[in-house]
Amino acid sequence: MEINFSNIIDLAVNIVLKYGLKVFGAIAILIFGWIAARWIRSSVKRGLAKIPWMDGTLRPLIANILWWIIIAFVCVAVLNQFGVQTTSIIAVLGAAGLAVGLALQGTLSNVAAGVMLLILRPFKIGDFIEASSLSGLVMDIGLFTSELKTADGVYIMVPNSNLWNTNITNYSRNRTKRIDLEIGISYEDDLEGAMDVLRAVMVRDKRILADPPP
Numbered sequence: 001m002e003i004n005f006s007n008i009i010d011l012a013v014n015i016v017l018k019y020g021l022k023v024f025g026a027i028a029i030l031i032f033g034w035i036a037a038r039w040i041r042s043s044v045k046r047g048l049a050k051i052p053w054m055d056g057t058l059r060p061l062i063a064n065i066l067w068w069i070i071i072a073f074v075c076v077a078v079l080n081q082f083g084v085q086t087t088s089i090i091a092v093l094g095a096a097g098l099a100v101g102l103a104l105q106g107t108l109s110n111v112a113a114g115v116m117l118l119i120l121r122p123f124k125i126g127d128f129i130e131a132s133s134l135s136g137l138v139m140d141i142g143l144f145t146s147e148l149k150t151a152d153g154v155y156i157m158v159p160n161s162n163l164w165n166t167n168i169t170n171y172s173r174n175r176t177k178r179i180d181l182e183i184g185i186s187y188e189d190d191l192e193g194a195m196d197v198l199r200a201v202m203v204r205d206k207r208i209l210a211d212p213p214p
Helices: 005-049 058-081 086-103 105-120 160-164 191-204
Strands: 128-131 134-141 145-149 155-159 168-170
Touching: 005 058, 105 134, 105 145, 105 160, 134 155, 145 160, 155 160
Parallel strands: none
Antiparallel strands: 128 134, 128 168, 134 145, 145 155
């Protein structure tokens, strides 16, 4: 049996010309897409670091979300190089994402609440807050939960959705606050004399503001 090497060579050349350029293009898209995604992620992190009110936990989150979005577009472009119909793949991924979202809606609500807490910043780490029946010092603010330490040293992990869906009282937000102290005095004692003693004590205390007067 005579082997026609010229036909084999022609077939190999055609395959290389047909698929080699596509493979080369796909590799080029992957490399440039990966480099662009990393550069954009680093640039976003540096840019967000210059914003004073931007929380340190939120900066890498936003940068990583952008990175994954760019990588997803790069993968779609690579599949297009090989003639894959990406429309159906995107539809399947969308349906799968919807199913996962419905299954994890409680968890995703905590993530959404965590993002809103980090953006609006009703409190920060180190603040003493009260939310619903909970109160304590904020130790950490995560995407899913926040950590509190009560006045008696008890550790509490609170889902972010619980904090977001209730009124939050921040006792550390304002530096100047009025404090009401109830001091008992006997009916037989001199009321004006007691008031003079209290005023003298408050005047000597440097923490007491002169305006407004105590």
